[in-house]
Amino acid sequence: MATHAGDRRHRIRFERPVIERDPLGGDSAVRWELVVEVWVKKTNQLSATAEAVAAGADRYREQVRFDMLARKVDPKWRIVEGDTIYDIKSAGISNDRSETAVLAVSGLNDG
Known part of the structure; x- marks a missing residue:
């Protein structure tokens, strides 16, 4: 359904990881680089969140579905909406190739 x-x-941002190497051979660091900003329809998948909150969990994952115009999405990217960071779990395009749906989770990482 369109x-x-x-x-x-x-409005969300897709960001990709970029590994920065220390010029002196030290540890490398990951920084996140903007890929694109898009407008999406956001739908919370409430069952997992509601169960965790009811159980009194301090940290819980929020699962969300984002629907947008068709676009290629790499699962290695992340989604940022305001101060919330989502890990992409899956992305798929509709049969008529007009839309992309992305399932993502937040709440279990620090970015």
Whole structure:
């Protein structure tokens, strides 16, 4: 089912990891580089979150589905929405190739 432009109300950023090497041979560090910003429809998958909150967990994962216009998404990337960072778990394109759906989780990492 196609999402309408009015349904895509959330602005997110896709970022890719870039490994920076220390010129003196020290440890390398990962920084995140902007790939693109897009408008998406965001749908919370509430069951996992509700169970964790009900159990009194300090940390829990929030699973979210993002629907957007068709675009290639690399699972190594991450999604940033405001201060929330999501790890991409899967991405797929619709049968008519008009949209991409991304399942992502947040809450278990520090970025």
